Amino acid sequence: MPEPTGVIHDIGYQRYTGPRLGRRAVFGALYLHGLRTAFGLGRSAKAKIFPWLVLGIVTLVAAAATAVRSQIGEVVMTYAQFADNMSWLVIFFVAVVAPELVSRDLRSGVLPLYFSRPLPRSDYPLAKLLALATALWLLLGGPQLLMFLGAAFTGGEGMGGVWDELLDLLPGLLYAGLWAVVFASVGLLVASLTGKRAFAAGGIVAVFLMTTPIVGVLSIMPSRAVNELAFLASPSTLVGGVGGWALGDLLGPQAPVPIGGFGPVYAVAAVLLVAGCVALLLLRYRKVAAR
């Protein structure tokens, strides 16, 4: 490594008298930085591989579904179903990106550089959370838009057809938003607990996948109420439950998770889960900032 020889050319130091932006702009800068980080932009080529691989796969799936529909006329999956079908990829995307967003900063010790600046300590985790949720929403929403464009302009049913498709697309995008918010808050909370990216990724996968057996066990218990509430135990089935209740047959003729009449319970549980994760995340950074 060549050591700089310490030769400093004296061109003089300029004081800065221009504007200094407020909290909103600083939050925006941190959010944009996080969103770019999520997709590996401004990073090494290695950091781009995984996000773009996942993005490529979901786009390919959407393109294939669109192609099948326009050729055969059979709807392979609805917009809302798309998010459900991609859940595995979403989990792996979170497992890679959430540690990239927060664990890396914990490990490199860069946080004191943030918290010694006029950045309220809650803004750091909130900006990262928003960035991750946006990235997930783009991941699920982007391909849906592709499917919409394909369906709307190859259907040949004129403006009425486009309008019908749009009415199908919007709930799908909302549902993708629910996926994004729930998975981002759980994933980011887990990732913020450790500076080791591998541990964080493993922890995230564990939280999302290890809870599935619990659902399995509960759903074969000899009680109908327990069976119908079983899907609360895992984030993915929880989201599916809320979707089935709110979107009805947009998720297919049969609800993906049979929750009976407990729909509102699922909705409340989802809200509580997100609120709880955000509260813990803020608490976590209250502690980290003082270190």
Add this chain to the structure above:
Amino acid sequence: MTLIATESLTKTYGGGVTALADLTVAVEPGIIGLVGANGAGKSTLIKILLGLLAPTSGRVRVLGLDPTADSARVRARVGYMPEHDALPPDLSAAELVTHLGQISGLPRTVARERASEALRHVGLYEERYRPVGGYSTGMKQRVKLAQALVHDPDLLLLDEPTNGLDPAGRDAMLALVHRIGTEFGISVLVCSHLLGEVERICDTLVAIDGGRLLRADHISAMTSATDVLAVEVSEGTEELAARLAALDLPVRRDGRLLLVELADDATYDLILGAVAELDLPLHRLDQRRHRVAELFATREPSHA
């Protein structure tokens, strides 16, 4: 204007560890050296000055503001260089310093300009586009200094800026800090456990130990104490000491040396005269400045 003022500042961590005890000190703008052994409370003081920690009791003002109540305004005007590694390895120095400039409230284009300016001032040029992970320790320290400088603060808080540097690197870093304090017009608080380093560049020295103030003073007040002459003779040290004492010269023994306070040039003549009269082999006669270290050393009980 007082740069930093504390009044009975006390910080006790949960568990009863006292990091700062009743610290009252006020310093004027300039380059301030904060010296103390590891664990003396330097880093705690810096965190309180940044508003990252709230004091247990007592008051503190930075740039005339209260960092506990007004932390955002204080932090907007202060730059902080932490002691430990603080750089994500896969970002380039230019990107990192630009990003942190934005977090300090600079508009994006301004942040980019000022980042390359700051990196240039600390002596990083083309290498600023390479990932920080490949930098040497010296370069990393420079990047840490540049990020503290990017938003044009009025006060820099540098926690052990020479940590991990080789002697040449230390000299370069100290020269840079001195230049920031004098030419850039930015006040600097330099923390160090090495008194010999900071005394070379500081206007003011604050020494703390065990969370208590040992001494805070202008450096000239500390070094302007009377100079001494060191006299060494190969034999007859006792006789010479007696003779000098008889001449009303205050003499102290320091091993094989005799230390005589230098009143004026006549002191030289008196000493030389005494040596000549006793016909002693004079080994050396030289003038010594009081080192600041001695001022602190004499306060330690082990030297009493």
